[in-house]
Amino acid sequence: MYSLDNAFNELLDKIRDPGALDPAKSDPVFYFVYPPELMLDLKKRLPRWVSRIREAGFEVRRVSIADVMWKLVDHSGRWDEWLKLEGDADIEMLKDALSDVLRQNNALLNSIAGAVESASGKVVVLITEIELLHPFTRTKIIGDYLHDKAQVPTVFLYPGTLSGQSSLKFLGFHSVDPGYRAAILGGL
Template identity: 30%
Template sequence: MNIDKRFTDLLDYLVQPKAHDHSGDKTICYLTFPTEKIQHVKRKLNEGWLDIAKHKGINPIVLSLHEVLKDFFIEDDYRITAGEDAVEDEEEMKETYNSLGENMKQRQVLENAILDKQENVKSLKDGVLIITDLEAIHPYSRFGPIEQEIYTKVEVPIIVMYPGEISGSALKYLGFYPEDGNYRSKHF
């Protein structure tokens, strides 16, 4: 099934009344696609998919994880200090890079950004949060642990644009991470 059809199926799923679902009590849906389709998905989202969602009565708000990370790292004092110290040594640079990721995870930058954006979505009638640019969180994290962390705090429907593969009921982030069956979400 092509990705356009899966996106419209996902939207139809969101507007249908919900019965008890094996994926849990939160409406978190993943639109999965191969990594070579990342640019295609971004173009489709900006050139028509958001309009299709609005036509179906959905008010989408987009959150780019790339923008979240960019904004965080631009302002992060640790990045500035650590980066200055590591410029000359490749091993120091690798260690600094890993430390930056740990700093970002410990401060729950992505989780907080999602929950903050959720507040904007809650103020809209039929609001839906669309999370994009998941490829930007590699190699710091995968999205599964982030979903696990925020799951009990989710109060709005979420669409996750997921570059990776479906393998049964498991997801394989970016097509090369190990399969992860811990997602509680619905996969398209």
């Protein structure tokens, strides 16, 4: 049976020795894969896990997809207009409008990459709430964008399932996304 705590212990071991993630010594980016139905359990454990990472001698930088998205919406200047239109808009129109904000000038990718690139020293970057990327983008696109940018352990907390050695199924219902470059921990 899958255990979030056992998977986290493996993650902590990898954070302590990120070179063990990949013998080729590529980017220290990896995916902590857990069953989507355990999303709330993971969120409850996260403060304790952050404390344990700090006890291991690392600073933790949390990159919340929710915070990134809200910041981008706020900076777009569209929020008030959206609130006025919300009652008459269909859900597809709203999704398209938000997608436009996230993709304009690679805003989402650049925001995440900026937070990861600016981390140095004994820092672990945790990318959380990635479930909010549905239906706008896939994590693989972000992971690929971070290639050669991450200098510190960078962990995607990924609700999904493992398929083979390097393929993931986001949220357990998207089609299998093959060829992840980063190391994958956990999963079923």
